[in-house]
Amino acid sequence: MRRLRNGAILVIAAALTLTACGRSDDSDSGAGSGGGGTVKADPGITDTTVKLGAFTPLSGSGTVASAATKGSAAYFDYLNAEKGGVKFGDGKTRKIEYTTYDSQANPATALQLTRKLVEEDKVFALYGSNGTTPNLAVREYLNQKKVPQLFLVGGASAFGTEHDKYPWTMPWQLDYISQGKAMAQYLIKQKPDAKIAVIFQNDDYGKDYYAGFKQGLGDKADQIVKDASYEATDATVNRQVSILKDSGADTLADFSIDKFTTQIITQITQLGWAPTHLLGSSGTAVVPASGDAGKGIISTAYLKVTTDPAEANDPAVLSYKDIIGKYGEAGIKADDQGVVYGVAAAQSLVSVLQHTKAPTRQALMDAAKSIDGFAPPMLIKGITLKTGPDDYFPIQQSQIRVFDGKTWQFQGSVLGD
Numbered sequence: 001m002r003r004l005r006n007g008a009i010l011v012i013a014a015a016l017t018l019t020a021c022g023r024s025d026d027s028d029s030g031a032g033s034g035g036g037g038t039v040k041a042d043p044g045i046t047d048t049t050v051k052l053g054a055f056t057p058l059s060g061s062g063t064v065a066s067a068a069t070k071g072s073a074a075y076f077d078y079l080n081a082e083k084g085g086v087k088f089g090d091g092k093t094r095k096i097e098y099t100t101y102d103s104q105a106n107p108a109t110a111l112q113l114t115r116k117l118v119e120e121d122k123v124f125a126l127y128g129s130n131g132t133t134p135n136l137a138v139r140e141y142l143n144q145k146k147v148p149q150l151f152l153v154g155g156a157s158a159f160g161t162e163h164d165k166y167p168w169t170m171p172w173q174l175d176y177i178s179q180g181k182a183m184a185q186y187l188i189k190q191k192p193d194a195k196i197a198v199i200f201q202n203d204d205y206g207k208d209y210y211a212g213f214k215q216g217l218g219d220k221a222d223q224i225v226k227d228a229s230y231e232a233t234d235a236t237v238n239r240q241v242s243i244l245k246d247s248g249a250d251t252l253a254d255f256s257i258d259k260f261t262t263q264i265i266t267q268i269t270q271l272g273w274a275p276t277h278l279l280g281s282s283g284t285a286v287v288p289a290s291g292d293a294g295k296g297i298i299s300t301a302y303l304k305v306t307t308d309p310a311e312a313n314d315p316a317v318l319s320y321k322d323i324i325g326k327y328g329e330a331g332i333k334a335d336d337q338g339v340v341y342g343v344a345a346a347q348s349l350v351s352v353l354q355h356t357k358a359p360t361r362q363a364l365m366d367a368a369k370s371i372d373g374f375a376p377p378m379l380i381k382g383i384t385l386k387t388g389p390d391d392y393f394p395i396q397q398s399q400i401r402v403f404d405g406k407t408w409q410f411q412g413s414v415l416g417d
Helices: 062-081 107-120 132-145 176-190 202-223 239-247 260-270 281-286 287-296 315-327 335-352 361-368
Strands: 001-004 008-015 049-056 095-102 125-127 149-152 169-171 196-201 223-230 251-256 278-279 297-299 370-375 396-402 408-416
Touching: 001 260, 049 107, 049 278, 062 095, 062 315, 062 335, 107 132, 107 176, 132 169, 132 202, 149 223, 149 335, 176 202, 176 251, 176 278, 176 408, 196 202, 196 239, 196 297, 202 223, 202 251, 223 239, 239 260, 251 260, 251 297, 260 281, 278 281, 281 287, 281 297, 281 335, 287 315, 315 335, 315 408, 335 361
Parallel strands: 049 095, 049 125, 125 149, 149 169, 196 223, 196 251, 251 278, 278 297
Antiparallel strands: 001 008, 008 095, 297 396, 396 408
């Protein structure tokens, strides 16, 4: 069941059960789960429901990213309707109430909405909130409140490296530094004498990609002949692309996202420039719509590509398409990589919930820090999730792929640990 409420998408979905076997005194007490010897549940969870919340850009320039939230919502609906929920150690089932609000990709708005989710909606945890800068803006508040900020959508390295200071925050996707490094290493092997131009978004997102790219280049970093940045609030990046073309570069490392990626692809074509085009994975959602203009774009990936003929008969892909067809909201497209992301992340969340040993926020984080080789069905074969008390990066592997004008073609084998 899905309905709008005060500008939110409210999804009632996956049933889940949590074992009541110990709690942390760090968490606020809520309603008791009943019975002698049981512990009190934290806010947002009862014997029958658990409340999760998120913010995501449903309007404004970042709406492409909201596909991940919609993918997760569809998967939760599927679990609730067809699987009866997720069974945990105590045999109980709890329905997920998943509330998402429109952040408009604005950090200040994201903080306001996060306060609403925690203080008014009384969510158990935030899951899948979208955007690097907005997530950084709410991180301090959530950690002060000891509310999990779990599997956020944002690949800034700070989300995983600063776990000592922010133990309640954990990303899901491959971090941008690792992705940038992998692309640089691929470039060195394929085009060792490349003359490189770089364009990046002037925030943690773009800077992390660029830092990883330079790390991957190593002593070849001096082959970067020109770089240019843009602000997320800019109208266009046409001027920057023209400057980079005039630098004489034959390779473009592109760490853009959403409308800016589309503009860059279009501008390259209009200028008659034909560089080797490396693109951060967060910008790839718009590539299929570019057709031949995007042909040859190189990126990293960890998600399966539903348009890949090699995946046509993959049971996981067939099941995924069926789920989105039945439970996705109007307009959602199964071939959208953002939707694939949302489903794969939701599959990962369910695995964590299956290992959560008590109806407490601490127990949820304990489970999230103990993932050992889980392979979500919609990740590329060979890529698994692993975490630990000092390892907050669930995904640390990827594979290079190249767009052929119609779909993505994978190159080589899985990279990373």
